[in-house]
Amino acid sequence: MRWIAILTVWVCLAPVHARAQWLDYPTKGIPRTADGKANLSAPAPRLPDGKPDLSGLWLGDQWGPAGHRPNPLGNARPSPPEMLPWAQKVFDERRANSIKDDPEARCMPQGVPKASTLPYPFELINAPGKLVMLYEMYSLRREIFTDGRELPKEFINPSWMGYSIGKWEGDEFVVTTAGINEQVWNIDLAGHPHSDVLRVTERLHRVDFGHMDILVAIDDPKTYTKPWIMPMMRYTLLPDTDLLEFVCEKNIDPQHMVGK
């Protein structure tokens, strides 16, 4: 793939401003090194109340410039989740069909937690009583309420992106999400299913100015025999740029998809 890098270097000599609005606009007030670049190793910033400031544009490292960062859990990966029989059947069927029936191909939202694992950035914005997540892909959004409300035991109106509350545990922001509707097809890129009782816990930890870890735990006793943890994902900050609009205008080729 190295030749791609060489080509890209050549391509990148083209003027940046000609391509998209505000693709390359300096962010104000961020730490910089002597050469003017954002200092991604600077300490994690804090809000006036002393809590870590998670705001910024973030992109998962598996899609970003550093490729795969070392897994902080060592190279051990969590064991594959044990699924109940109905779920295993669904999962195997999806894999055999190369995931062709994912409603994402019909421009439907990816839901939580999958939306955070896509090859497009999301933006975290601090607001009174909530942390707002704007996802570039399909222009989705989440509000994570920090105003003390609790999640209900039952949801009369399950939604695609679910309902989220967030609380601080030291420097870790713990988000609990439930009420994700059953049209959300899968919880990850692998195609794992879920039920209406799914509860997702995301632990966000901003390691330094330019890096954040998110650890996701899945609790869904109607689908999995026990709670399980997804591989930790690391995210790198994208300074000096903004989200682009992403309106999914046209279904992705369902007529060309070939199953098993």
Next chain:
Amino acid sequence: MKISLLCIMAIGLGLSAMPALAHHSFAAEYDNKAPVDLTGTVTKVEWMNPHARFYLDVKDDAGKVTNWEFELGSPNGLMRQGWSRNSMKIGDTVSVQGSKAKDGSNLANARTVKLGDGRKLFAGSASETGRTEDKKAEQ
């Protein structure tokens, strides 16, 4: 000339060998083992999400012209890698390397494109390499 951070990222992206999980079913539509390498004249460009597309009239050795459809990645990713909506114009001569559709139609997923002005760009669909270690990791 200033190279933007995004360009540096894109370079790094190339160096890192993009991972590809089963992101919206590339494998259901295209065959990694059926490469295409075609040159033709641009007849149409659709600069839209989730996939930009363009169409080429490709002439074979006998002079017969077939219209081919090519799928690119999202304009969002393309713009971060050097494309603009004006990179390709009707009438340009363009060549494409990619993977053919599984259903036998004149459709391919473009991996790289050489534009009318000679620049060669990566076509930016993140789903095509399908590294096995990533698939195992997903589980």
